[in-house]
Amino acid sequence: MPYRKSFTVRVFGILLIIFLVLLMVGDYGIYAFARQSVGQEFIRLNQASLSQLAASTGQALKDAVQFGEKVSGNSRILQLSSLSDGEGEKEVHSLLSDMTNEYNTTRTGGSNLLEVYVLGNKGLSASAYNSSRYTWTELQEDPRCESLFQGQTDMVMFPTTRNIRGKGIMNYSFQILFMMRDLLSGEIRGIVVLDLSELVLYDQYRDYQDKNVSVSIIGTGGMIISDKNKKKIGTNYNYDGAALEELAASSRIDRRIVDGQFILYERVPGSSWLLVEQIPASIAFASLAKVRNAVMMTILICSLLAVAALILTAKSMLLRVMRIRNKMAKVIQGDLAVRIPRYRDDEFGQIESDFNSMVEEINRLIEKVRQSEQQKRAAEMDFLHAQINSHFIHNTLTSIRFMLEMGKTQEAGEMIFYFSKLLRQTLSRSNEFIPLHEEIDTLKSYVELQKYRYQNAFEAVYDILPETEDAQVPALILQPIVENAIFYGVGREFRHIEIAARREGADLILTVSDDGSGMSEELCQTVLHKEVPLNHVGIRNVHERIQMNYGSAYGLSIESKEGQGTRVTYTLPFNTANDTKGDAENGS
Numbered sequence: 001m002p003y004r005k006s007f008t009v010r011v012f013g014i015l016l017i018i019f020l021v022l023l024m025v026g027d028y029g030i031y032a033f034a035r036q037s038v039g040q041e042f043i044r045l046n047q048a049s050l051s052q053l054a055a056s057t058g059q060a061l062k063d064a065v066q067f068g069e070k071v072s073g074n075s076r077i078l079q080l081s082s083l084s085d086g087e088g089e090k091e092v093h094s095l096l097s098d099m100t101n102e103y104n105t106t107r108t109g110g111s112n113l114l115e116v117y118v119l120g121n122k123g124l125s126a127s128a129y130n131s132s133r134y135t136w137t138e139l140q141e142d143p144r145c146e147s148l149f150q151g152q153t154d155m156v157m158f159p160t161t162r163n164i165r166g167k168g169i170m171n172y173s174f175q176i177l178f179m180m181r182d183l184l185s186g187e188i189r190g191i192v193v194l195d196l197s198e199l200v201l202y203d204q205y206r207d208y209q210d211k212n213v214s215v216s217i218i219g220t221g222g223m224i225i226s227d228k229n230k231k232k233i234g235t236n237y238n239y240d241g242a243a244l245e246e247l248a249a250s251s252r253i254d255r256r257i258v259d260g261q262f263i264l265y266e267r268v269p270g271s272s273w274l275l276v277e278q279i280p281a282s283i284a285f286a287s288l289a290k291v292r293n294a295v296m297m298t299i300l301i302c303s304l305l306a307v308a309a310l311i312l313t314a315k316s317m318l319l320r321v322m323r324i325r326n327k328m329a330k331v332i333q334g335d336l337a338v339r340i341p342r343y344r345d346d347e348f349g350q351i352e353s354d355f356n357s358m359v360e361e362i363n364r365l366i367e368k369v370r371q372s373e374q375q376k377r378a379a380e381m382d383f384l385h386a387q388i389n390s391h392f393i394h395n396t397l398t399s400i401r402f403m404l405e406m407g408k409t410q411e412a413g414e415m416i417f418y419f420s421k422l423l424r425q426t427l428s429r430s431n432e433f434i435p436l437h438e439e440i441d442t443l444k445s446y447v448e449l450q451k452y453r454y455q456n457a458f459e460a461v462y463d464i465l466p467e468t469e470d471a472q473v474p475a476l477i478l479q480p481i482v483e484n485a486i487f488y489g490v491g492r493e494f495r496h497i498e499i500a501a502r503r504e505g506a507d508l509i510l511t512v513s514d515d516g517s518g519m520s521e522e523l524c525q526t527v528l529h530k531e532v533p534l535n536h537v538g539i540r541n542v543h544e545r546i547q548m549n550y551g552s553a554y555g556l557s558i559e560s561k562e563g564q565g566t567r568v569t570y571t572l573p574f575n576t577a578n579d580t581k582g583d584a585e586n587g588s
Contacts, residue, residue: 056204070099076091076095078182092118096127099128114194115128116195117192119139120190160198174201175193201226217275220240220272248265261278339359396415396422415453436510444462447460468501470576471572474549477546488516496514518563550573556568
């Protein structure tokens with residue numbers, strides 16, 4: 001049986017598929033849960049680090065703001081800001097240089113990353129390093145300073161820009177502006193400009209980023225204020241503050257990943273700027289990916305082992321099923337001697353044991369039926385034989401009575417002699433089958449007996465080939481047919497009866513022919529059936545005896561035409577004394 005047609009293989013295959021699907025679903029569920037948990041923890045840890053960076057950056061800005069407030073609140077600088085002479089500018093320059101040096105010495109590293117400018121409303125322009133980047137008129141006309149001049153605020157911050165006149169560390173810088181007012185009247189006296197290098201911001205996260213992690217500082221509009229790649233400064237970031245806030249609000253890790261990157265942000269304290277970090281998601285899930293690959297490899301190995309186990313198990317089961325099926329096929333073909341050896345005490349072993357018990361029970365029932373049929377057959381044979389004998393005896397005794405009534409005592413005595421001889425030949429036999437020559441001797445006694453009853457009415461001729469004389473035939477099968485031939489010829493013209501025997505291959509052919517009145521075609525077709533008239537019982541019984549002994553292929557056939565005579569043909573297997581019994585059993 002092909003594996004694809006095996007119910008066992010199909011069941012195991014379905015179970016394997018269900019197992020693999022459940023395994024894959026379970027693996028995916030566990031991986032998704034682990035991915036969510038690992039991603040959240042990764043975000044939490046990096047968010048904490050980013051928060052520290054934002055605090056550090058905010059502190060740097062706070063220090064700068066405090067320095068600017070200190071400058072703008074210096075009373076001496078405030079007094080000098082309303083002057084426009086050169087002496088005032090020199091004094092302010094000296095004060096700014098001292099305050100800048102003091103500021104730089106308090107910072108870690110002591111780097112000089114800022115320039116401070118004081119611009120008076122009367123034309124004063126001084127700086128710590130004698131540079132002249134800004135003028136009062138330019139700032140007054142700058143829209144970004146509108147809120148400062150209108151008194152809405154005392155401080156504004158400009159985003160980082162490239163200073164075309166700046167060199168080195170001051171090539172990219174951002175500005176913080178402070179308004180200088182008279183402490184009593186509140187009148188505007190001037191503006192303090194802190195020009196800070198972008199490195200003030202970059203130094204806060206320089207050591208945190210690497211080739212995989214990138215950090216930027218952006219304004220609320222999304223413009224980049226600080227980045228490792230200085231060429232990006234002044235360009236727009238992919239996300240503004242609102243988009244970053246929406247992204248961070250998502251609870252699903254997959255939605256936090258954009259183009260394979262986690263995007264985290266923290267607001268820089270004391271400003272509207274955002275510190276943004278991009279981290280490849282692969283960093284977070286590298287270990288998890290290894291675990292997933294290991295699990296997938298395990299699933300693959302388990303699948304291969306399961307398939308191998310399926311094939312071996314299915315093959316083992318199919319072998320046992322096919323062994324049972326083959327044995328059953330032999331039973332169907334009639335071989336009831338088959339048995340299945342029982343090797344294991346499992347379900348198949350129980351089936352094999354039940355199969356053996358079933359075959360033994362079938363054998364027992366068949367033997368019981370066979371014995372019952374033999375007994376039935378024997379009873380039927382005895383009944384048919386008794387019918388023939390009783391019919392013959394009745395007719396013979398009737399004939400003797402007629403002879404006595406006619407006063408023919410000598411003929412009656414001869415008849416009694418032949419009758420007693422005939423009885424010895426028939427009733428003394430213990431065998432159902434006799435040689436043909438004995439059956440002919442018995443028939444001759446019967447014919448001689450009937451000649452006394454029907455004198456000068458018929459004659460019998462025998463054509464028995466020598467090779468047929470030892471053939472075994474059922475006893476008393478010729479007498480009923482000859483009797484009918486004699487009976488239907490009484491009172492008519494002289495009749496001739498011929499009894500012949502020949503061999504045709506494996507068959508013995510006997511014929512009883514007469515030139516009597518014959519029978520109609522309709523009677524010929526029904527005379528061997530059970531619904532025939534009583535005077536044809538002998539013919540029917542002979543026919544049934546032959547078929548019960550040898551089978552339906554054998555028996556009598558009748559050819560007759562009205563006014564021309566009748567031929568009754570016997571067809572029997574040609575058996576000798578050694579094989580008669582066997583042939584009879586086969587016929588049964």
